[in-house]
Amino acid sequence: MSTINEVAALASVSPMTAARILAGKSLRSKSRERVLQCARKLDYVRNQQAANLRTGRSRLIGVMVPFIDNPFYTKFLQEMHDALGAQGYQSLIACSFGESSSMLAAVSLFETYHVDGIVLDISEGVVTREVQKRLQALQRRARSVVVTGTQQHDIGYDHLYLDNHSAIAKVMRHLLSRSHRELGFIGGFEGNPNIENRLDGFRHALRKAGLPINPEWISLGNPALGVLPQRVNRLLRARKRPTAIVCTSDMIAMVVVKAAYEAGLRVPQDLAVTGFDDIEQASLLNPSLTTVRQPLRAMATDIVDLLLRGLGTKRVPIQEKRFEADLVIREST
Amino acid sequence: MSTINEVAALASVSPMTAARILAGKSLRSKSRERVLQCARKLDYVRNQQAANLRTGRSRLIGVMVPFIDNPFYTKFLQEMHDALGAQGYQSLIACSFGESSSMLAAVSLFETYHVDGIVLDISEGVVTREVQKRLQALQRRARSVVVTGTQQHDIGYDHLYLDNHSAIAKVMRHLLSRSHRELGFIGGFEGNPNIENRLDGFRHALRKAGLPINPEWISLGNPALGVLPQRVNRLLRARKRPTAIVCTSDMIAMVVVKAAYEAGLRVPQDLAVTGFDDIEQASLLNPSLTTVRQPLRAMATDIVDLLLRGLGTKRVPIQEKRFEADLVIREST
DNA sequence: CTGTTAGCGCTTTCAG
DNA sequence: CTGAAAGCGCTAACAG
Numbered sequence: 001m002s003t004i005n006e007v008a009a010l011a012s013v014s015p016m017t018a019a020r021i022l023a024g025k026s027l028r029s030k031s032r033e034r035v036l037q038c039a040r041k042l043d044y045v046r047n048q049q050a051a052n053l054r055t056g057r058s059r060l061i062g063v064m065v066p067f068i069d070n071p072f073y074t075k076f077l078q079e080m081h082d083a084l085g086a087q088g089y090q091s092l093i094a095c096s097f098g099e100s101s102s103m104l105a106a107v108s109l110f111e112t113y114h115v116d117g118i119v120l121d122i123s124e125g126v127v128t129r130e131v132q133k134r135l136q137a138l139q140r141r142a143r144s145v146v147v148t149g150t151q152q153h154d155i156g157y158d159h160l161y162l163d164n165h166s167a168i169a170k171v172m173r174h175l176l177s178r179s180h181r182e183l184g185f186i187g188g189f190e191g192n193p194n195i196e197n198r199l200d201g202f203r204h205a206l207r208k209a210g211l212p213i214n215p216e217w218i219s220l221g222n223p224a225l226g227v228l229p230q231r232v233n234r235l236l237r238a239r240k241r242p243t244a245i246v247c248t249s250d251m252i253a254m255v256v257v258k259a260a261y262e263a264g265l266r267v268p269q270d271l272a273v274t275g276f277d278d279i280e281q282a283s284l285l286n287p288s289l290t291t292v293r294q295p296l297r298a299m300a301t302d303i304v305d306l307l308l309r310g311l312g313t314k315r316v317p318i319q320e321k322r323f324e325a326d327l328v329i330r331e332s333t
Numbered sequence: 334m335s336t337i338n339e340v341a342a343l344a345s346v347s348p349m350t351a352a353r354i355l356a357g358k359s360l361r362s363k364s365r366e367r368v369l370q371c372a373r374k375l376d377y378v379r380n381q382q383a384a385n386l387r388t389g390r391s392r393l394i395g396v397m398v399p400f401i402d403n404p405f406y407t408k409f410l411q412e413m414h415d416a417l418g419a420q421g422y423q424s425l426i427a428c429s430f431g432e433s434s435s436m437l438a439a440v441s442l443f444e445t446y447h448v449d450g451i452v453l454d455i456s457e458g459v460v461t462r463e464v465q466k467r468l469q470a471l472q473r474r475a476r477s478v479v480v481t482g483t484q485q486h487d488i489g490y491d492h493l494y495l496d497n498h499s500a501i502a503k504v505m506r507h508l509l510s511r512s513h514r515e516l517g518f519i520g521g522f523e524g525n526p527n528i529e530n531r532l533d534g535f536r537h538a539l540r541k542a543g544l545p546i547n548p549e550w551i552s553l554g555n556p557a558l559g560v561l562p563q564r565v566n567r568l569l570r571a572r573k574r575p576t577a578i579v580c581t582s583d584m585i586a587m588v589v590v591k592a593a594y595e596a597g598l599r600v601p602q603d604l605a606v607t608g609f610d611d612i613e614q615a616s617l618l619n620p621s622l623t624t625v626r627q628p629l630r631a632m633a634t635d636i637v638d639l640l641l642r643g644l645g646t647k648r649v650p651i652q653e654k655r656f657e658a659d660l661v662i663r664e665s666t
Numbered sequence: 667c668t669g670t671t672a673g674c675g676c677t678t679t680c681a682g
Numbered sequence: 683c684t685g686a687a688a689g690c691g692c693t694a695a696c697a698g
Contacts, residue, residue: 001474003675014685019677029683043470045444049382049391050675053690058382069411069613071404078402081426090442093426095414109423111378137376141334225613254617261619280402280558281614284587286594336691347669352693362667383691386674 002042011038022046052114061117061307062110063091066098066124071279072249073121079300080119087304089116098124100131107134116143117307123149123194144310146303150193153320158306160299160321164194167292167325168201168246171274174290174327175244176209180272184217184235184242186252195220198248198276217242223252232259236271243271244333250275250282253289257332272333287331294325335375344371355379385447394450394640395443396424399431399457404612405582406454412633413452420637422449431457433464440467449476450640456482456527477643479636483526486653491639493632493654497527500625500658501534501579504607507623507660508577509542513605517550517568517575519585528553531581531609550575556585565592569604576604577666583608583615586622590665605666620664627658 008018011034020026021035022044029035038044052058063080065073077093084091092113094106103125110118111134118138120127127135135145135157147159175183185202187195199218206213216238219231232255235241247253253275257267265271267287275282275291282289302321309316341351344367353359354368355377362368371377385391396413398406410426417424425446427439436458443451444467451471453460460468468478468490480492508516518535520528532551539546549571552564565588568574580586586608590600598604600620608615608624615622635654642649 001470004677005675015675016677016686017684019675020683023677026683031684043466045441047386047447047675048445049385049447050690051677052382053380053386053675053692054677056690068414069408071407071613074404074407075402081401081428090425090446092423093414108378112381113423114380114382133376137334225617251613251617254614258617258619258621280404280584281587284558284584284591286591286619288591337693338691348691349670349693350668353667356693359667364668380691383674384693386676386691387693389674 002044003047004044007035007039007042007044010042011035056114057116058114059089060092060113060115061089061119062094062106062113062115063119064094064096064103064106064110065121066096068093068095071251071281072277075277075279075296076121076300079296080303083297083300083304087308089304089307096122096125100126100128104128104131104134107131107138111138116311117145118143119146119148119303119307121149122147124189124192127155144307146306146310148299148303151197152193156318158310158319160302160306160323162194162294162299162323162325164197165201165204167276167327168198169205170325170327171246171290171292172202172205172209174329175246175272175274175333176205178244178272178333180242180244181211182214182217182240182242182244183211184214184245185219185247186232186235186245186256187220187248188223188252190220195248198246202246214242223249225251225255228252228255229259232256233263236260236263236265241271244273245271246274248276250277250279250289250291253291253332254281254285257285257287257289268331268333274333278328282328283330285332290330290333291328292325293328295323299323335377336380337377340368340372340375340377343375344368389447390449391447392422393425393446393448394422394452395427395439395446395448396452397427397429397436397439397443398454399429401426401428404584404614405610408610408612408629409454409633412629413636416630416633416637420641422637422640429453429455429458433459433461437461437464437467440464440471444471449644450478451476452479452481452636452640454482455480457522457525460488477640479639479643481632481636484530485526489651491643491652493635493639493656495527495627495632495656495658497530498534498537500609500660501531502538503658503660504579504623504625505535505538505542507662508579508605508607508666509538511577511605511666513575513577514544515547515550515573515575515577516544517547517578518552518580519565519568519578519589520553520581521556521585523553528581531579535579547575556582558584558588561585561588562592565589566596569593569596569598574604577606578604579607581609583610583612583622583624586624586665587614587618590618590620590622601664601666607666611661615661616663618665623663623666624661625658626661628656632656 008015096103147157275289278293341348429436480490608622611624611626
């Protein structure tokens, strides 16, 4: 593996001259062509880590999501990967599994690799004091921290969030316009801020429409595929069941659709179902899924903006960005 | 951000002593407790990049997949992430998008970050001479290269592959046992070695069963969701259509199931459909999908073994590992 | 076990 | 534009 010194030697210039040329500076240097040629001849590849050590920057951004095998977070990672790549940054990926201990491990990992910034999706976990301390230490070293997945306004970091309230409001308007009056809600864990916000939106919309809120038709809990069908069936096989069910993810909605068929219900005639996230499979379902699409690309672009802004020298006030989701109407409603 | 020197100074030992203790060596040192305490007090986090620069190792493994938003590759990445983490390695992820140029970019990126090893899934791309050169340079520097997704025996790197032939044989035995005699095949791009191998297995099984091969019932091409339905419909709405269709991915199978319903066909009564990969959604489909499950966890574990073996000092012969897939029988057949 | 010395490959700084 | 010197934080190698 050749180093910049070898390139410089071969080109008979000082390492510094070679470095400048290879970094794209010294555009008018006499030696420019020669250096570039020598670099090519030696198959020179910059040792980024050595450069980082000197500059204190790594061009690495740590991205933490709760789960890596969840199609929604996957889409998010993909968008982050693209948006970062466009700015010459590389993502380092870690998972929190919704646990604070893994979250701490992830942040430590990022520190160890001297990332320039961190993006944390904290929608399925709590930021402990331990983690807070680490994040603050990072910020003191002028590393950016951007948080997504919470609407907590005083979180103390740049953060962006989806307006869950308005997203569910769109879903509800749609269902009400289709004359549904008996509505259920199935979501993930209680305590997950996104889930709570969506449930809030659900309740709010019912109240606004003058409809009663039936607690038996609201189910929060573990969204794992192993246990979900039970919860769904309890709702579907109750004496009186809702005519429409709002779900907090497409995966949950898929389970509901399947359970409905198994219970002999037609979707959407006997039961309307809505999802959330618009994963790729949502449109391939039978019936295809009415769902809510988050503007992931725009969010990723904005996250990268915030990250880079935070790396600048001047102190800037904390920013909060709100995003609106789109309702995608398909066959399940 | 405190360094090891500061920790050493605070603990009144030499940096080297501190380094050894913090690396988990010098277990019986008198200063051990004191150093660890000082490190904690200073919130010391090792600068991995500096260590790497010195040792020439990064504990980073580059993992390249064709697409990051494909649920199958996502599962693979997840398994790699876990298997690497268990050995104290971190993955750096890049996408080839099935293009040779991106593949070169990915490998260069990995080189730049001085990864200790590379895992390339080349099932959707060709390894150009340019890339070969880079990989060989890596190997010369005692970096491991492991390739997946091809059965090409003389590829020149440690590699593992799924026995596509036997996987499709299992599917075919199953379909034939359900009395299907008119079988179709829908797959991704021609030229993709996995697809070709699966098609081979399909043809072979038909011949073995004494059944004719109807070229009109075989469709290879772009598997993108935008154009796939067209191809599927051509097959389903032909004068004479097959009674069962073998697909090379679950996503394709989902499209086929949907198109079947839209054409008024019941699955599995009028048309049986099989997928490939067993993505999470396969079991949630209506009807749930009969498919082929790759032993991804075992594959990831073996990949990591090969990687670490390759990092050892002694030269070892190239290894090839073959894996068997399992047939998962569900409602779609 | 402990400490000293040197240097990984690069870039900042400053002088020319 | 060019070059010399220094050092980022860490650890290999050696001597004690």
